[in-house]
Amino acid sequence: MKKAELKEFLDEKVLIYNNPDFIPHDPIQIPHQFSSPDDIEISGFLIATIAWGNRKSIINNGNKLMQLMDHAPADFIRNFERQDLERFDGFVHRTFNADDARTFMLALQDIEREDDGLESAFAKAYKLSSNLQEGISKFKQRFFNIEHLPRTQKHVSDPMKNSSAKRINMFLRWMVRKDNAGVDFGIWNSIPASALSLPLDVHTGNISRKLKLLKRKQNDGKAVAELDSALRKLDPEDPVKYDFALFGLGAFKDL
Template structure:
């Protein structure tokens, strides 16, 4: 396929996979359970943090987190006191455990108190950066200004250290994209869809290479930049809509 044909092919696949039927089996299902903006972004952030491994397990454990937050994540983050965290025990999703969750909750409360929430914490980082990958690195540095175990830092990736940062980029896609199909939530206005980067994983990486959209073999930050730059040529204002096409092609093995 030439570039024009490839764009037309991917556009059709976006239409095929960027549909509400995508929601029930995807981690994005969890923030979709809420209607309040603050509930959505906190539920989304925590869900994206544990979004690796078996999908059923991700959804089950994300729901457990919401239950621990009384199914009112924004209210919990705003009002919890240290004693309230004593009830958070025995939570585990792979290597993310109760102590990691408590650290994340403390950091989220600090962001709420100091910046007015996650959106404005990210916006602050972006204003001090040349692109969103740099902003994620600054965001992480700021996030862990509270007391924490060193091991907990691994649960928030840093693209400036070479990571593809798939989960945080997926979360940003959820929050930023104004999605006419109603899948991505698009509740943030401080960051633009044109600034997003592709949440690169095994599926999207393999398909991107099969379609000659990506030459680099590793799924790392350099590959994220390479594939995103290609997708921006297809749609400069909303390049990451193609995540649906690439992910769908990979999961359903259409190629």
């Protein structure tokens, strides 16, 4: 398939799969419960963090997290006291447990107080980096400035260690990408959509290889860089819109 034909094919699939019908079946439904940008940002970060494994379990545990935060995540982060973190006792999603949850609450509160929130923290990291993937690595260093258990660090991926950083790239897509279809939120203005990387997973990786967008066999940081290059040739301003096409083709339809 020639480049022009491939672009036309994928652009058509974006229109099919990038629509609000996607929301009720995806973890993005949880930040969509909120209208305040601050609530969307905090809930989105937490839901993206636990977004691996069974989708139903992700959504159930995401809703449980919001319940533990009184369905007001931004207000909770700003105002909780240490003793309030006891409510997370017993919370678990796969390997993300109560200790991890408490650490994330403390880290988010520290970022809220010292950096004026997640957007500002990511923007600072991005500006200090050559690209957004390096920025994610710098953000991780900032996130864990607080006292924490070493085990909790695994819940924020590091692209500089060749991780695909799927979940954090997904979160950034949610926050940054301006989406006329109403799926992604596009509430951040300090990072351009052109800098985003596709949240690479089994579905998008397999379809990308079938379409000859990706040669690398592993779904890792090097594969993300290779796919970035290919997708930016198709749309340099909004390359990750093709996440909808590639994921949809992989998850819902055989190519």
